[in-house]
Amino acid sequence: MPLAAGEVLVVLPTYNERASLASVVAGIRAHEPGARILIVDDDSPDGTGAAADELAAADAHVAVHHRSGKLGLGSAYVHGFGTAERGGYRFVVSMDSDGSHRPEDLPALLAAARSGAGLVIGTRWIPGGRIVNWPLIRRWISRGGTGFARAVLGSQLHDLTSGFRVIELAWLRRIDLDALDSQGYGFQVETAWRLEQLGCPIAEVPITFVERADGRSKMTLGIVLEAFGNVVRWGWRARRGRGTAR
Structure with a gap:
């Protein structure tokens, strides 16, 4: 059944998220x-698709x-963004389906968007933001990745790598x-940076990021290397006066 038109579409990409999906959806609804919520499932072998149905x-x-x-992940969000565009929504939300992005933080992000921000990023690395249950090495990787991208770009x-966002469709x-x-971190960095270069008004709202309690992280070395290579390429092209050209 297609979704009725509305103001906000939340896009939840899923791959093996059966254990957490129902609670995330319930939290958003509360x-x-x-x-409206769109679950984009990539043929999860654990039965996530059936649970979503x-x-x-x-x-x-x-x-x-x-x-x-x-x-x-990147193509799942592009799919969801296209659905939001065709459905006439004003805002599209990107959000993890593993419980790491708390639904209770969503109203603050949407309030910033409704106040005029074309992009709102749920940010861990500003006052008020925090991370729960992450080992030190994960903190170093995340902060180091964002610091590297900020410097090069x-x-x-x-928090260029944060996946908890609200984007106004007009932007x-x-x-x-x-x-x-790009996929993973690279996709998040790319979309935020391109909007920043376009002069989009951006707000960063502090969030609490909670390490997933169920399932396994989708982060791989390949995704990290892809993000690193793309950031270097984008920065090099920008410095040669070619803007965000690929």
Whole structure:
């Protein structure tokens, strides 16, 4: 069943998130009752797709799009962004489905968007932001990755790799989504940096990031290396006067 039009579409990419998905959806419905939720499942072998179908059957605010394989986080968000555009939504939310992004933080992000920010980033590395249950090495990787991207790209943003965001569709239309080929951290860095270069008004709202209690992280060495290589390439091109050209 297609989603009815609304103001806010929350996009939840899933791959093996059966254990956490229902609680995340329930939290979104409790804290932002008017939002519609789109679950984009990449043919999860643990039955996440079937669990998502059950949630959609019980709630008209929830829909599921099934994809034929593990096509990646970035392409899942692009799919969701396209759905938001076609559905006439004003805002699209990107959010993890593993419980690391707390639904109770969503109203503050949406308040900033409704106040005029074209991009709102749920930020861990500003006063008021914090991380729960992350080992020190994960903190170093995250902060180091953001610091490296900021330096190479000349960005002023404090948490370029955060995936908890609200984007106004009027600004998202200015990005060529078909030209975005990054996944994971790289996708988050790329979209934020391109909007920053376009002069998009950006707000960073402190959030509490909670390490997932169930399942396994999707972060791989390949995703980290992809992000590193892309950041270097984008920074090099920008310094040669070619802006955000690929």
